[in-house]
Amino acid sequence: MGKLTLAQFNALEAAASRHLGRPWKVRASRDLADLACHPAFLLSDGQYGIFAKFSAAANGRQQFEVELAGLEMLSRLAGVQTPDPIGVVPVEGGCLLVLEEVRAVDRGPRQWREIGRTLAAIHRVRGRRFGLETDGFYGPLPQDNSPMDDWVTFYAERRLRPALRLARDSGCLSAVLTGQVERIIERLPDLCGPPVEPTLLHGDAQQNNWISTSTGPVAIDPAVHYGHPEMDLACLDIFQTVPEEVLAGYSEVQPIDPGFPERRSLWRTYGYLYSVAVEGACYVPPLEAAVQAYL
Numbered sequence: 001m002g003k004l005t006l007a008q009f010n011a012l013e014a015a016a017s018r019h020l021g022r023p024w025k026v027r028a029s030r031d032l033a034d035l036a037c038h039p040a041f042l043l044s045d046g047q048y049g050i051f052a053k054f055s056a057a058a059n060g061r062q063q064f065e066v067e068l069a070g071l072e073m074l075s076r077l078a079g080v081q082t083p084d085p086i087g088v089v090p091v092e093g094g095c096l097l098v099l100e101e102v103r104a105v106d107r108g109p110r111q112w113r114e115i116g117r118t119l120a121a122i123h124r125v126r127g128r129r130f131g132l133e134t135d136g137f138y139g140p141l142p143q144d145n146s147p148m149d150d151w152v153t154f155y156a157e158r159r160l161r162p163a164l165r166l167a168r169d170s171g172c173l174s175a176v177l178t179g180q181v182e183r184i185i186e187r188l189p190d191l192c193g194p195p196v197e198p199t200l201l202h203g204d205a206q207q208n209n210w211i212s213t214s215t216g217p218v219a220i221d222p223a224v225h226y227g228h229p230e231m232d233l234a235c236l237d238i239f240q241t242v243p244e245e246v247l248a249g250y251s252e253v254q255p256i257d258p259g260f261p262e263r264r265s266l267w268r269t270y271g272y273l274y275s276v277a278v279e280g281a282c283y284v285p286p287l288e289a290a291v292q293a294y295l
Contacts, residue, residue, distance in 0.1 A: 003031065004041060008054075008091045012043065015098050016050050019086045024048065037139055037278075042101055049101030050086060055140075056094035063137050064088045064097040070136070070203070070224035077200060078122040081218045102211045102218045109245045111212040116249025118210075118217045119232055123254055125200035127226035130154040138204065138223050138274055141166060145225045151196060152188050154227070155270075160185050163273035172281040180291045181269065191266055191294055193259050198226035205232040207242050230260050234267035265290040 004012070009026055016024040024045050032040040040053035055063060071082040083099035105111065129147035131154060136143045144162060148154040164181050167173050184191070202209070203223030211218040233256065236242050247256060272287035 004029070004052075004054075005092065008096065011089050011091045012050065012052055012096065012098060015086055015089045016048070020048065044101070049103075051083065051099045051101050052089075052096045054091075054094055054096050057140065061088055061090070061095045063140065064095060066134070066136050067097065067221065069134070070222040071219065073200075073224050074122060074202065074219050074222060077125045080118055080122060081213070081216055083218060083220065102220075103213060104211050105214055107212045109243070111217070112243050112245035113249030113252075114212070115207070115210050115217045115236075116246040116251075117253050118219070119202065119205060119236075120250045120253035122202055123199050123229040123232070127198040127200065130198045130226055130228075131158060132225040136203070136223050136225060139278055141274060141277060143223060143225075151198075151228055152192050155192065156185050156188050159270045160188075160273070163270050163277065166277035167273040167287075170277050170280065172276050172284055177284070177288060177291065180295060181273070184266070184269065184291060184294050187294065191263070192228075193230075193257065193263055196228050199229045201225055201227045201229070201232050202235075203227075203232070205235045206238055207236055207240060207246075228267070229254075230257070230263055231267045231270075233260060234264045235271060238268050238271050265293045 013025055026043045027046045028044045030042040032042060038053040038055055040051065043050050043052060055061075057063065065088055068085050068088070071085070074080040075082045083102050086098040086100060089096045089098055129149055130151055131147035132145040133147065135145050144158045146158065148158065160181070164173075164178065164185075168178050201224065202219060203225055204221055209219065209221045211220060233247070233250070236246055250256060269287065269290045272283050272290055275283035276287060
């Protein structure tokens, strides 16, 4: 889907009009295909803008409703700014998630620190068990959040093993690399560091899932559950480097365990496995590099 059809435009205009309580018509649009894993668009009537992303998946509506629920959790439990929802709109060929447009500002040292402080505020929210009472999605793929009491077991059984199966089924993993990941899973009790309390996570905290604004960071595209806070910290720069100000800002609110740098690649292994499953062999090299640190 490279562009919206007339019927999809009409559905968006009707949804935005209901939300605003006045007629709203698209006067300008921008394709965000290069910035999102779904077809996505910014649309405006010249005064009021919306963001819309499309899914043709059979469970697309469920994915978008889970995303909205995750944003609501981050806002309600941690006070995080999130986009105002307009709704999930059924359209021909699938559905659209529609949110109010968030006006971004350029990032400087202050904005990076704000992202770190906001992530730390999320991590100050604690739960009783790892996971969540409802399952979720990591990107387009299902994520099993069935609660467990032990982080090591949760990371092995709810994260690494399912991700390894998906990556292996993609045909992109060699038998050698598959065996290496399996050996790391067996070694997790020795690798995961000190025990932690179940901590509220953004769940996909890479830097592109934060929009810097004049009033602070706005969180988007979460995969919310309770887990190890270092999962989010490791995800911040999983695909692109971030400046030191991010972790400095985080440390102003919450301490970072000194052993985190040694475990960063361990937590990234999960993201790389899922990236192999979704995007293919281009993510095998970073996965191999992450795995080598623990063999």
